[in-house]
Amino acid sequence: MHLTLEFGGGLELLCESVKIHNVNVDLPKGADKLSMRDLLAWVRTNLIKERPEMFMKGESVRPGVLVLVNDCDWELSGQLDTTLEEKDLVVFISTLHGG
Amino acid sequence: MEADSKPKKSGARLCCVCNQNRAALKRPKTLEQICRECFYAVFEEEIHQVILENQLFKPGERIAIGASGGKDSTVLAYVLSELNRRHNYGLDLFLLSVDEGITGYRDDSLETVKRNELQYGLPLKIVSYKDLYGWTMDEIVKMIGLKNNCTFCGVFRRQALDRGAALLKVDKVATGHNADDIAETVLLNILRGDIARLSRCTSIITGEDGPIPRCKPFKYTYEKEIVMYAYFKKLDYFSTECIYSPNAYRGFAREFIKDLERIRPRAILDIIKSGEDFRISTTTKMPEQGTCERCGYISSQKWCKACVLLEGLNRGLPKLGIGRNQGLNSDGKKDRKRDSRTPSIESKQCGSLEF
């Protein structure tokens, strides 16, 4: 599945300062759809190069990291249970940096 | 894929205000789902109401916006200039930045502020540590290393902002401290036993007895909403951590606040409410404020903290005024600072929270 992932608010520093990643994510074995839960695990393994604890806590993002799926707050779409579709845009923004 | 998966995105949730557009976020304050346009409107209107109810500004005043280039001050500059126009506040707004002299950090963030100057049409004043004190943070760190550097930076910034404000002849400085910041400060002051700061830290206007009062129009504004606003409006802000305090945002207290917000968003406002309601006897007042004999800045001691630190730097005794090695004033107050790389209770060791 092709997705565009964007990291902002300082999170880009955890993935070699690249803000926008066009990626191709495989569906988990035996699953017919990709959830945010799956995507986070994938991001952690494949994109985060340092200090993963700044991005994740448990199986979700660290509190203070905002997530938008197609410019919509993931708190409205079920957070980890949000189902992703082809060409979706997922944005992660840290609120914890700077100020 | 299920056949009917499309409606999830197109029409699933409508804005609870206009009932027309797709909701774009869930407001932490009210748990409402709201579309982008309605969000802009309520976000700006709430700040307007806070400004009115607390009489933060008077017509004709000159106001400096403390601008770091970060999310809070960038949004503050944008919203204040917008509200000033829309509601005819009659304010002269300025951007005021402090250049600590940190290569690869402040020079980059100042570029952001310079773009903001053009984008919002607000005159910018930059005061630098080099001009004010003769030292850049780069030079200070070269001399003292990475221990205590945040103490220097915090003390110097505080004063630099006041000096810049005086140069601009402004009546007040507006800072971008948001609700999360204030809630964190309330907790930190409890954890440190600082009852004097605890009684002051929730005031929306501070320093009215000092040279230039400061105010916090974002006192009740959630950090989440500030970041969402900046993102939706594509505002240009800078979000890199300070190179001299790389893990400073790994504070326990901030983490706790974010954990709380996740299970009960209103906790942030409840902490601020608690801070406002604490029964603190008015007889436990602050020490008498005098002026520094050397530079004339407000100080409860003979010399202000900045002059003590500066004296140490210039005499090659940078420990002067740090921790227990109190030289000139020996004001017994311990400032136990730790290596900036270890986790600590506070989120921003750079002193920006000490208001």
Added chain:
Amino acid sequence: MACNSSTCNSSGCYKGYVEEEQPKPNTKAAVNGGNSCQNLCVKCKVNEPVCCGIGGENSRFCKDCFKNNLYGKFKQAVTYNAMITPPDKVLVAFSGGPSSRVVLQFVHEMQYKAQKNYDANKDKSLPVFGVGVAFIDESSTHSFTSQHIEKAIEDIRLIVSNLAPPSKELFVVPIESIFSSDGIDGKERLKELLDAVSDVTGKEDLLSHLRILLLQKIASENGYTRIVLGSCTSRIACHVISATVKGQGYSLSADIQYVDSRWEIPVVLPLRDCPAQELNTLCSLDGSLKIVELLNGPCSGINGLVSSFVKVLQEENPSRECTIVRTAGKLTPFHFNRVPEIHDSNVPSATRRHQKRYTLKPNGSLSSDSFCPICNSPLKKSNFPSSLRSHGSQQNPDLFASACSSCQFQILPKDPSLMEEFLSLLPQQMITKAKHGDQGNFSLLREQIQEFLFSDGENEI
């Protein structure tokens, strides 16, 4: 006896109390001791140290000195705040955990000494205070096996019967008996009530409000004059943070004082200065201090988050809990944070004179202040009109409007139409309070005047 012991006559002890807020004497001793005594107890300098207080290396004690040090803090809290006087009958709330085990032990030792003095003294003018123990059985709210509970209760009976002489009454009371006066099935009612609260934290807090009400009931029905809680520094530190997080900044200072007389039977906290870590150490050092592993399921929601936060802070700095409690201690207490003055003419005049210094003159009007009917927090004046406005319920304006904003949010139903039903589930004690709670501004004004006078008096000391 108790409060008239030689360490505490007249003005000397109040000064001593103030100085105690400064660095602890035992730390000084450690510094003076220097290197030569490194391997000896910092207090007696004779025995080998077996443990440290929260002061770390500076507070290495032998077992006896460690216990005496803790007992000293307990005794000081009891004495300086006139918590227990000879004619009192005190009810110790015992949960089975280390803190309440220690407080039970200390109260017992104090009573034992008082009894010995009484027996030795020809002049029998000072009676020995009475001690009872209450265990609230909350098994109906947990999923424990009945054997588990029965075993625990058996252990508790054994512990209490071993603490004699003087012998002590034990009350084992199920939490649902708070409804007993309503003449209904308490278990079912309790379940319905807790189910009606959707917020996990609210549920937990409601249960603890019921617990204190039940303790009041037991004490009142059996002629007790004080309730002793084992709340230690750590517990109080957590309360400071969680009350702050729940927006209860105004009422917070009422909850964390040594004495809380807003209840019919005053509640006292003699372990306020003892950190949990030290109490746990004492229990593990002293084989006779058996604790009962029980119940107290993990806190969830806000309270759970707060206690893990405080735990992290405590690991980072072992005196953090003390600092938190010290900060909160600087907030202005309420007029009811002192023991009520004794009227009883049977009490020797010396005791009454002594008490006068630490107590507030009784004033009938003070009891009519406004308190939240659910959690019994004193209410801030400005909270009234806004809560009345924000809620449209006409059927039961009393309960919602007279509750504090925290209980409004986390305990009371959001939907006004459910209020009637919720009200019907509450125990009688809370409903009575809701009906009489809203006394208007007059009593608040009186409180303000009272506090003004009160703080003046404090400055003189």
